[in-house]
Amino acid sequence: MTHAIIFDMDGTLFQTDKILELSLNDTFDLLRSRNEWDTDTPINTYRDIMGVPLPKVWETLLPSHSKEVREQSNQFFLERLVENIREGEGALYPNVKKVFTFLKENNYSIYIASNGLTEYLTAIVSYYQLDHWITETFSIQQIQSLNKSDLIETIIQKHGITKGAVVGDRISDINAAKENGLTAIGCNFDFARSDELSQADQVIDDLKELKAIFLN
Template sequence: MEKTATLIKPEAMIFDMDGTLFQTETLLLPAYHKLFDILREEGHYEGETPDEELMLSCLGMLLPDIWKKVLPSGTPEAHRRADELLLQLELEGLENEAAVLYPGVKETLEELHRRGVRLFVASNGLEHYVKGIAEARGIMPLFEGIYSAGEHQTSTKVDLVKLLLDQHDIGHAWMVGDRSSDVEAGKENGQTVIGCHYAGFGADQELKGADVVIHSFSQLLRLHDQAE
């Protein structure tokens, strides 16, 4: 655990979903390969499936930005079809027990909830995907609100987190996430940022600017204990 600041106990914690709460590759990669099989069958794509590491490197981005990198030569129709297929295949994949949360996530969230911390999700994903994970893995009742770019049509996570803070009248929160967009969303909104460095999707500088970097989700409880 790497600390660069003395922490103040938060009234709320706001979590990213992919790479923070949810071990995304356990759901995404099987869906990703099926998606390209269908795109080829339907004539939307030719050639080999792009390297799955390219898709993993895009986690945390908005879907239109993901397809610009993964399907750069794809037509607008192909991108729309990829949107539909990815959501469909991932929701189907949630029925598979191999698609899992990170170790300690459920237990840690339950303890934070017991301590009276208000819990939220802010994700750049689609509404049904983000809420589907929370429902399927039994953590939905722990959250006061689940915010997604897909539902609120925000163009950046900064805007999504601002909306969440305003709507719930939150003054001091910890933004918890694994990507630079999470750091930016927290800092631009004047909040503390806890960077999660266990997913391994981002570059070395991904969490630059975070107040603390943790290497397992359960370390949040120790941070909460130590906060003033």
């Protein structure tokens, strides 16, 4: 029997907020320099939709722009995110490595399932050396549907998971857990919403609370 804990990345393990505004401002500065944007950076709009795949992000942030402009913005934004990670501008949430160590010592397999793109996830895992604990990292890029539930299903099938949980901060994580027969643990962190967290099986305010949950 394979027990697994599948973690979301943004707003769950990685404090995306620390590099989000920097990278988004850089992207919209570029758009402004090209006369393709003439107002403030829509940081609050992005906060509201955190957790959706990046292509959908740019459809929301640039609804009147061409597909080409959206794709260019997406690529530049990704480059800035990765560069900011490599420059140490981001941070993990408290207790990530302690909890990972505890889970590994108790024979849980650890996976990442994120709506982030592969290059971005690789930068985080590499910079913080998370591959010491993580079995495999999965990006929504690997799923044609761009559906988190389908991504979780892929992990379950590939690794023969029979029991476990999905830990994340948004409704896509909670739904993905329930639709795949796993426990849904909601993280009451930066981007979380109370109406979404209310649908989780359990809610935590700090990752260290996972120790008590998985000792039972």
